[in-house]
Amino acid sequence: MSKVDKLLTNIKAFIQKAEEVEGDIKDILPNDIPELNELPGLVEEFETLTAKLLRRQRKFYLDKLKAFVSKDDTETLEAILNYFQNDLFAADEFALLYGVEAAKFLENTTASLTKIIMESIDKDVAFNVLSKRTTDWIESWSKELAEIMQLNTHKAVESQLLEAINAGESIAQAELRLKDLPQFDRKRARAVSRTEILTASSQANWESFMQSPSVIGKKWKHSGAKKIKPRETHVAMDGTVAGVDELFLVDGEFGMYPRDTTFSAKNRVNCGCVLSPVVDNHITGLSPEEKEEIRQGVLEELDAQ
Ligand SMILES: [Zn+2]
Known part of the structure; x- marks a missing residue:
């Protein structure tokens, strides 16, 4: 197996295991690929940030709920549901904040993976910048991902409130439902961070193949x-x-x-x-300058799109 094939197989194995294991993802890194050492740290950092934003989002809903009922102790769950649907969902800042973090994470991991894949293809052409096509993709996908996550949270909040209404529960019981919602917990942060490393790696494959002249x-x-x-x-x-x-x-x-x-x-x-x-081994045999010229041409083409 060639060096790059071995690397790509190991990246894939790492990502697949990361989605399965509960524990520390540092432990599942292959020992003989030191280039990958920085990956688990990036994934964990993103998980921590995501978890923090989800906690912030939970606090936002619980604080607003408390303030709403403290003003008028005759409030009903129906009125609370209305308040969530008409005011709070629109004021939720999660998607905005998370989108920024997701973009940073995707940019770091895509760049880092592109760099090591390119190195294993041809040492003469070192990675230095992501193409505009990839940075554009990062921008749009991170926004979309953030919006999907936020929408799923809103749907879950809504359905808990509806269930509480249907079951004739008290406001305190409904509050407890929101507090315990899995959409706000660390497990979700972990799952989404470990899934997004797969997204980054696929893009890095494309980017490194595009930028490698051979x-x-x-x-x-x-x-x-x-x-x-x-x-x-x-x-x-x-x-x-x-x-x-x-x-x-x-x-x-x-x-x-x-x-x-x-x-x-x-x-x-x-x-x-x-x-x-x-x-193409003919291209691998060209001078570093000639290869750089080919790469620049590809980047210019991708930037012009
Ligand atoms: Zn298959």
Whole structure:
């Protein structure tokens, strides 16, 4: 296995394990890939920040609820639900604050992974900047992610209040429901941070292949996950080559890489397939200056889009 294939296989294994294990993700890093050492720290830092913002969001709702009922002790749960739907949801700052943190995290991890992947492809072309296409993607995806998370929290808050109303509960009981909502807890922060490292790594694959002059395509490599019987459609993909910026067609569905979110669950779940760069050795043999010129050309093209 080439150096870059070994690295990509290890990154994939790390990310898959990170989504499964409860404990410290430092313990699941492969010993022989010291380049990855900084990853767990970045993921954990993001988890801590996310958890802090979720606690802040919970406090916001509980404080507002207390203030609302303290003004008038005849308030009903129906009035509280109205207050949440009409005032509080719009005043919630979580998505705004979280979007900024998510963008920082995605930028750091995508840059860090792109750097080590590029180094393992060709030491002559060192990473120095992310393309505009990737920074644009980071900006839009982090906003979207933050909004999805906030919307899910609002839906959960709403449904707890409705359940409390239907069960004829007291305001104190409804407050307890909100306090214990899993949408505000650390587990959610952990799950989302460990999922987003996968998103960053897929983008880093694309970015490093695009910026490496010797990479002229990407090859789908089937690798069976332990849990399931290999999908024949994925076995059939083994060795299929596409342009770095082109889609693969798998089982009637299009995707840029294995486990792309554009695939449906039947193609994503437990898929252990990896991408491998298709390298043109003629280009690898060019002078560092010539390679740099090719890279600059690609960056200019991506920035112009
Ligand atoms: Zn697969």
